[in-house]
Amino acid sequence: xxxxELQKYAHNLMFELSNEELxxxxxxxxxxxxxxxxxxxxxxxxxxxxxxxxxLETTYLRPDEADHLLTQEEALANAPQVKQGxxxxxxxxx
Numbered sequence: 001x002x003x004x005e006l007q008k009y010a011h012n013l014m015f016e017l018s019n020e021e022l023x024x025x026x027x028x029x030x031x032x033x034x035x036x037x038x039x040x041x042x043x044x045x046x047x048x049x050x051x052x053x054x055x056l057e058t059t060y061l062r063p064d065e066a067d068h069l070l071t072q073e074e075a076l077a078n079a080p081q082v083k084q085g086x087x088x089x090x091x092x093x094x
Contacts, residue, residue: 001026002026003023006022006026007022011094012093012094014092014094072085
Protein backbone atom coordinates (compact mmCIF):
# COMPACT_ATOMS: atom_id res chain seq x y z
CA UNK A 1 0.00 0.00 0.00
CA UNK A 2 1.76 3.14 -1.16
CA UNK A 3 0.99 6.81 -0.55
CA UNK A 4 -0.70 7.25 -3.92
CA GLU A 5 -3.09 4.38 -3.24
CA LEU A 6 -3.80 5.65 0.28
CA GLN A 7 -4.56 9.12 -1.11
CA LYS A 8 -6.95 7.59 -3.63
CA TYR A 9 -8.85 5.72 -0.90
CA ALA A 10 -8.94 8.80 1.31
CA HIS A 11 -10.28 10.86 -1.59
CA ASN A 12 -13.00 8.25 -2.26
CA LEU A 13 -13.96 8.46 1.43
CA MET A 14 -14.15 12.24 1.01
CA PHE A 15 -11.29 13.32 3.29
CA GLU A 16 -7.71 14.43 2.78
CA LEU A 17 -4.56 13.21 4.53
CA SER A 18 -1.45 15.23 5.37
CA ASN A 19 2.01 13.91 4.41
CA GLU A 20 2.63 12.96 8.04
CA GLU A 21 -0.63 11.00 8.19
CA LEU A 22 0.19 9.26 4.91
CA UNK A 23 3.61 8.21 6.20
CA UNK A 24 2.10 6.93 9.46
CA UNK A 25 -0.57 4.96 7.57
CA UNK A 26 2.01 3.54 5.19
CA UNK A 27 4.01 2.33 8.20
CA UNK A 28 0.89 0.85 9.80
CA UNK A 29 0.13 -1.08 6.61
CA UNK A 30 3.69 -2.42 6.54
CA UNK A 31 3.21 -3.77 10.08
CA UNK A 32 -0.19 -5.23 9.14
CA UNK A 33 1.28 -6.93 6.05
CA UNK A 34 4.06 -8.46 8.16
CA UNK A 35 1.49 -9.78 10.65
CA UNK A 36 -0.66 -11.24 7.87
CA UNK A 37 2.40 -12.90 6.37
CA UNK A 38 3.06 -14.55 9.75
CA UNK A 39 -0.53 -15.78 9.93
CA UNK A 40 -0.26 -17.22 6.42
CA UNK A 41 2.72 -19.30 7.57
CA UNK A 42 0.63 -21.10 10.23
CA UNK A 43 0.04 -24.71 9.22
CA UNK A 44 -3.72 -25.26 9.16
CA UNK A 45 -3.79 -28.64 7.44
CA UNK A 46 -6.21 -31.04 9.12
CA UNK A 47 -7.76 -28.15 11.08
CA UNK A 48 -11.53 -28.02 10.80
CA UNK A 49 -13.00 -24.55 10.23
CA UNK A 50 -15.07 -23.16 13.09
CA UNK A 51 -18.40 -21.46 12.55
CA UNK A 52 -18.60 -20.36 16.19
CA UNK A 53 -15.47 -19.50 18.23
CA UNK A 54 -16.52 -21.45 21.35
CA UNK A 55 -17.04 -25.17 21.79
CA LEU A 56 -20.04 -24.72 24.09
CA GLU A 57 -22.97 -22.53 23.22
CA THR A 58 -23.28 -19.55 25.54
CA THR A 59 -26.36 -19.81 27.70
CA TYR A 60 -25.98 -16.67 29.80
CA LEU A 61 -27.23 -14.25 27.14
CA ARG A 62 -30.73 -12.94 27.51
CA PRO A 63 -33.34 -14.03 25.01
CA ASP A 64 -33.92 -11.46 22.30
CA GLU A 65 -37.54 -10.55 22.85
CA ALA A 66 -38.98 -7.37 21.37
CA ASP A 67 -41.01 -5.58 24.02
CA HIS A 68 -41.57 -2.18 22.37
CA LEU A 69 -41.73 -1.83 18.62
CA LEU A 70 -41.79 1.49 16.79
CA THR A 71 -43.93 2.02 13.75
CA GLN A 72 -42.17 3.29 10.66
CA GLU A 73 -43.80 6.68 11.17
CA GLU A 74 -42.53 6.85 14.78
CA ALA A 75 -39.02 5.85 13.73
CA LEU A 76 -38.91 8.51 11.02
CA ALA A 77 -40.68 11.25 13.00
CA ASN A 78 -37.52 13.21 13.92
CA ALA A 79 -35.54 12.51 10.77
CA PRO A 80 -34.42 15.72 9.08
CA GLN A 81 -35.06 14.21 5.66
CA VAL A 82 -37.04 11.14 4.57
CA LYS A 83 -37.38 9.60 1.12
CA GLN A 84 -39.60 6.61 0.30
CA GLY A 85 -39.78 5.53 3.94
CA UNK A 86 -36.02 5.73 4.61
CA UNK A 87 -33.65 8.15 6.34
CA UNK A 88 -31.73 10.35 3.90
CA UNK A 89 -28.11 10.88 4.91
CA UNK A 90 -25.25 12.68 3.16
CA UNK A 91 -23.12 10.57 0.84
CA UNK A 92 -19.81 9.79 2.57
CA UNK A 93 -18.22 7.30 0.15
CA UNK A 94 -17.87 7.64 -3.60
